[in-house]
Amino acid sequence: MKIVIAPDSFKESLSAPDVAAAIARGWRQVYPEAEVLLRPMADGGEGTVDAVLAATGGERRECLVRGPLGEPVPAHWGWLGEGTAVLEMAAASGLHWVPRERRDATQTSSFGTGELIRAALDAGATRIILGLGGSATNDGGAGLLQALGVRFLDANDAELPPGGAALARLARVDVSGLDPRLLQARVEIAADVDNPLCGPRGASHVFGPQKGANPQQVELLDAALGHYARVVEATLGDDHSLQPGVGAAGGLGFAAKAFLHAGFRPGIELVAELSGLAAAVQGADLVITGEGRLDSQSLHGKTPVGVARVAKAAGVPVVALAGSLGEGYQALYDAGIDAAFSLTSGPQSLEQAMQGAAAELQARACDLARMWRLARG
Secondary structure (H helix, E strand, C coil): CEEEECCCCECCCECHHHHHHHHHHHHHHHCCCCEEEECCCCCCCCCHHHHHHHHHCCEEEEEEEECCCCCEEEEEEEEEECCEEEEEHHHHHEHHHCCHHHCCCCCCCCHHHHHHHHHHHHCCCCEEEEECCCECCCCCCHHHHHHCCCEEECCCCCECCCCCHHHHHCCEEECCCCCHHHHHCEEEEEECCCCCCCCCCCHHHHHCHHHCCCHHHHHHHHHHHHHHHHHHHHHHCCCCCCCCCCCHHHHHHHHHHHHHCCEEEEHHHHHHHHHCHHHHHCCCCEEEEEEEEECHHHHCCCHHHHHHHHHHHCCCCEEEEEEEECCCHHHHHHHCCCEEEECCCCCCCHHHHHHCHHHHHHHHHHHHHHHHHHHCC
């Protein structure tokens, strides 16, 4: 018997490798001799680096970078060898670095993410995979570009301060100092959103409020990003602001597309490719996936559906385990998931559910294995 376990993390509770390990323990209680392959997954957001490293045996590296508020924070990235580095924006510029009472989307900067890219270049990277998600910023990636040598100047030729609001004063972009090593590097963006830079579906309107922007600041930031896009177009000759995905991570996708010529792919596709998921599911009897919550929104680029797509191509059934099943989760059955189960066995608080997630995952996996044994006679 061959079982592949390929879950995402359970946010604020368990990492994807920990989720996979808990499911494996439960399955082995019933089938101790089964071949169990662990392929932790992610969709480009927080946990992407750890998931890829767990699946590939790559090297985790640490560095001190400038956080969203300008204070030093410890960040990490992954080295996979052969010139490939995997990074996640959340490690350097994530919302978790900003206490709720200090969240201000007009001021936060993505500078630290640029420092992560620079660290990868220093290590000899020629392929840089950058996961977008969980960001605290709404600066259109200007901070990232500043860390890589681009200068953003006002009408007096003074450098703009950090943050998206300052982009309203942008008069000129000087790209002469952009790190020349980027010309030899291929940058790939792993993201699960298709938002443009500006407008009702843009970075500021859709994601700004969760980063601390009030309605007036949302309008200010949207206008600032629109002005930024026009100045960039005048500088580089192309308008990328309407392309799908450039609104990801507070508009960092725009900077990656316009200045770094990055390609975009769904995060789960890139992680599945790096972890060898397609090869792992060949000849498997069952794939088990999951994430903290499954609902109708999981159809839009989330890990379980991406895993199901790979498994179905190989003709392998898929079961999902989730912390909770939300409204419309049944739509996942048409997307390739054969059955879905929640973890909790009775009423409990969110805090209790998060603290007991590992034990509940093990228990539900054991239950699933017992049902599997019964169904197979």
